[in-house]
Amino acid sequence: MATLHIVRRSPHMARDLERALEVARPGSHVLLVQDAVLAAAEGDASHPLLERAMRAGVAAHALKEDLASRAVTRVGKGVDVVDYDGWVDLVEAHQPVAW
Amino acid sequence: MRLGVLLLDSPYQTQDVDSCIHFVEAALRKGHEVVGVFLLMDGLYALNSKIKAPGDRNLAEEMAALASRVRVVGCGTCARFRGVVKADLIKGASLGGLGDLVEIVEASDRFVTFGG
Amino acid sequence: MGQEGGAHATDADTGAPAPPGGAGGQGSTCLLIRKAPYGASNAAETFRTLQAFYAFEKPVTLLFMDDAVLSLVRGVDPAGIGMRPLSRAFADLGALPGVGFVVHLESLEERGLRPDDLEPPLEGADAFRFVRTADLEATLASHKAIIRV
Numbered sequence: 001m002a003t004l005h006i007v008r009r010s011p012h013m014a015r016d017l018e019r020a021l022e023v024a025r026p027g028s029h030v031l032l033v034q035d036a037v038l039a040a041a042e043g044d045a046s047h048p049l050l051e052r053a054m055r056a057g058v059a060a061h062a063l064k065e066d067l068a069s070r071a072v073t074r075v076g077k078g079v080d081v082v083d084y085d086g087w088v089d090l091v092e093a094h095q096p097v098a099w
Numbered sequence: 100m101r102l103g104v105l106l107l108d109s110p111y112q113t114q115d116v117d118s119c120i121h122f123v124e125a126a127l128r129k130g131h132e133v134v135g136v137f138l139l140m141d142g143l144y145a146l147n148s149k150i151k152a153p154g155d156r157n158l159a160e161e162m163a164a165l166a167s168r169v170r171v172v173g174c175g176t177c178a179r180f181r182g183v184v185k186a187d188l189i190k191g192a193s194l195g196g197l198g199d200l201v202e203i204v205e206a207s208d209r210f211v212t213f214g215g
Numbered sequence: 216m217g218q219e220g221g222a223h224a225t226d227a228d229t230g231a232p233a234p235p236g237g238a239g240g241q242g243s244t245c246l247l248i249r250k251a252p253y254g255a256s257n258a259a260e261t262f263r264t265l266q267a268f269y270a271f272e273k274p275v276t277l278l279f280m281d282d283a284v285l286s287l288v289r290g291v292d293p294a295g296i297g298m299r300p301l302s303r304a305f306a307d308l309g310a311l312p313g314v315g316f317v318v319h320l321e322s323l324e325e326r327g328l329r330p331d332d333l334e335p336p337l338e339g340a341d342a343f344r345f346v347r348t349a350d351l352e353a354t355l356a357s358h359k360a361i362i363r364v
Contacts, residue, residue, distance in 0.1 A: 003352055008118070024352060099249075200267065
């Protein structure tokens with residue numbers, strides 16, 4: 001079973017995202033919620049870190065409701081946008097770890 | 100799936116109580132079983148029925164709505180350390196111990212932590 | 216009780232992922248702790264949670280990562296901040312049957328620490344397992360549930 005890394009803190013304020021992406025193996029998933037959705041924004045300084053992980057085979061997801069509340073409109077290519085139902089589906093499919 | 104949840108943060112201070120409630124509600128809507136929501140550390144404050152939120156979402160009321168459908172239990176020791184007593188609790192929630200957390204984890208297929 | 220330096224064997228060089236704690240395997244719980252002790256109560260709460268899993272005879276692994284590796288470090292003296300030292304008590308918990316301790320090596324290295332800077336396990340108890348980042352996800356995945364206090 002693949003792992004679902006759930007990251008919630010801003011990549012500018014914490015090392016959580018960096019750590020989660022260091023630990024995530026190809027085939028695993030990272031879900032960005034709350035302030036962490038900033039990393040899904042095309043223009044964010046942390047987005048290249050996410051892109052590198054995606055190129056290495058980590059699937060990236062971001063929560064729609066949190067993207068909207070942070071006014072992130074340009075989501076990086078390859079990032080899968082999910083709602084709360086989608087979050088539930090991801091947890092059902094993979095083993096969750098909260099960073 | 101049988102879902103177990105741990106909540107560590109207090110309402111309003113961070114978004115974690117909101118995320119937890121929305122996530123659990125979505126799981127219930129999709130027909131999953133929620134084995135229980137355990138509250139530890141500042142999560143205990145989410146069970147305080149005295150919360151008033153003028154002009155804003157009332158997270159204690161939202162937790163009470165959840166507690167009417169799923170098992171919601173707080174760590175008694177953490178409650179004591181925060182001055183939350185049984186009489187303060189939202190309807191449907193109870194104070195227990197870490198043994199309840201163990202029970203919830205053991206009965207779950209998936210376990211998610213919020214806050215902390 | 217307690218040993219001089221060199222008390223920790225590490226198989227990090229083999230790159231083997233740490234096996235699950237105690238009698239574990241697919242059925243055991245992993246308690247992941249990342250915060251430092253004293254600056255936050257998460258480590259102390261994880262300590263109590265570990266005791267509960269042991270009391271209910273459920274296998275459990277404690278995985279120390281990031282600042283949480285300080286929970287085991289030798290030479291702490293928190294009397295001046297009004298708190299009690301955790302390191303020796305934590306290390307002793309690792310000796311309980313059904314309990315496994317895993318320490319993230321890079322987290323030690325980032326803090327200028329080595330395995331020998333940690334309180335050693337009780338004499339006769341299982342050694343702590345030291346795991347590198349490359350094997351962390353496999354270690355996490357070998358458990359039924361991951362609780363991150």
